Every structure is written in C-alpha cells, then in structure tokens.
Amino acid sequence: SGVTQIVYKHAISTIVPDSSFRFSSE
Structure with missing residues (x-):
C-alpha cells in the first residue's frame, strides 16, 4: 500500500x- x-x-x-503533494496529503 505504502509503495x-x-x-x-x-x-x-x-x-x-x-497538486500531487496536496492531493496525496489529503
């Protein structure tokens, strides 16, 4: 899952x- x-x-x-960083954080 983490990978x-x-x-x-x-x-x-x-x-x-x-955007990717923000989306992943959510």
Missing part, C-alpha cells in the same frame, strides 16, 4: 509537483 502511494505521488509529481 503504491509513493509511486503514484512520484508519477503525478512529474505533472503537478504541487
């Missing part, structure tokens, strides 16, 4: 480094 979230965050980070 999946990291990969998801990293993938989005490439497109939206700011």
Whole structure:
C-alpha cells in the first residue's frame, strides 16, 4: 500500500509537483 502511494505521488509529481503533494496529503 505504502509503495503504491509513493509511486503514484512520484508519477503525478512529474505533472503537478504541487497538486500531487496536496492531493496525496489529503
């Protein structure tokens, strides 16, 4: 579960480094 979230965050980070961080935090 944790690894999946990291990969998801990293993938989005490439497109939206700011939005991905906020979305993942929620």
